[in-house]
Structures are given as C-alpha cells and as structure tokens.
Amino acid sequence: MSTTIDIPESSKVAKGKAVVVAPLRPGGWKKGVAIMDFILRLGAIAAALGAAATMGTSDQTLPFFTQFFQFEASYDSFTTFQFFVITMALVGGYLVLSLPFSVVAIVRPHAVGPRLFLIILDTVFLTLATASAASAAAVVYLAHNGDQDTNWLAICNQFGDFCAQTSSAVVSSFVAVVVFVLLIVMSAFAIGKP
Helix, strand or coil: CCCCCCCCCCCCCCCCCCCCCCCCCCCHHHHHHHHHHHHHHHHHHHHHHHHHHHHHCCEEEEECCCCCCEEEEEHHHCHHHHHHHHHHHHHHHHHHHHHHHHHHHHHCCCCCHHHHHHHHHHHHHHHHHHHHHHHHHHHHHHHHHCECCCCECCCCCCCHHHHHHHHHHHHHHHHHHHHHHHHHHHHHHHHHCC
C-alpha cells in the first residue's frame, strides 16, 4: 500500500533552467603546475648550457710588441671558471635527464614519487649551480674592479671582450639558479596541497 501525492505546479512561478556542474578534470591545477615545470626546465636547460658554452668559449689575446710576446685571457686560466664550466654542463645534463620525470608528472599529476625525486635532485643541483655562479661572480667582480689592498689590477680595461663574455655567462647562470628555486617551490607546493 503506497500513497501518492500529486502537487500541481502553479503557473505563476517562473521556471528556470537547471545548472549542470561539470566535474573537475582529473589533475586540475596540478597538471598545470606540471606543465609549467616542464617549460621552466626547458628554460633552465637553455640558461645552464648557454652559460657553460659562453664561458667555455671566452678567450681574448692582446698582442704586445711582437707576435711571440702576447697576453692571453681564457677561461682555463682560472680554476674558478673551469669549475663553472664543468658544473654548468653537469646542471644542463641533469636538466635534460630530468625531462622524462617532468613528463611523468604531467601524465600523472597526483603521483608524489616523481615530484619528490625531482625536488631532492633539484636541490642538489641548485646547490652546485649557486656555488659555481657565486664563485665565478667573485672572479668577474675582481676582473672588473680589481682590489687595491692586494694589488690586484682590473683586467677588463684591456680584456673587454673576455670580461663581457664571462659577465654574460654569470648572469645566465644566475637565471638558471632562479629557475631552479621556482621549480623547487612549485613542486613542493604541488606535493603539499591535496
């Protein structure tokens, strides 16, 4: 025994359309963060490998009186610049090898494992990039300004092209450092939020 109650609709009430709420796409904002991670990695690859290539090709020779007596400035004259070239090449190589893990984070935006792996290695290579960029920046500063207390003369008055190349390599390496910081913060934010 069931009872049915019919309630007639009044014609005075305006009828509206029902709003359909679409379900959120799987991944949502985490997929957007993963895509931005991939794009930033491509930019960091360009900055790191550009810094290594620019520093590695920095060389200038000044003729003195004869062809046999010349002054030369090259990146391999400074161990700091050699360290810079090697570490920036390593950072660029790591960034190339990290691209597949970034793609996995795009395909599976809720997977924590690849992001955690990238955060740990990004932190290690951020340290390497910062150390090499800072040490090279110190030598470039001395090349531009010298140091009167230790009688180190500024060499950029004579070796202008060499100093311009090394300065641009240092700036490019600091761009890579800033991108690394952004990558770490974005990945940590994506892991931390549900």
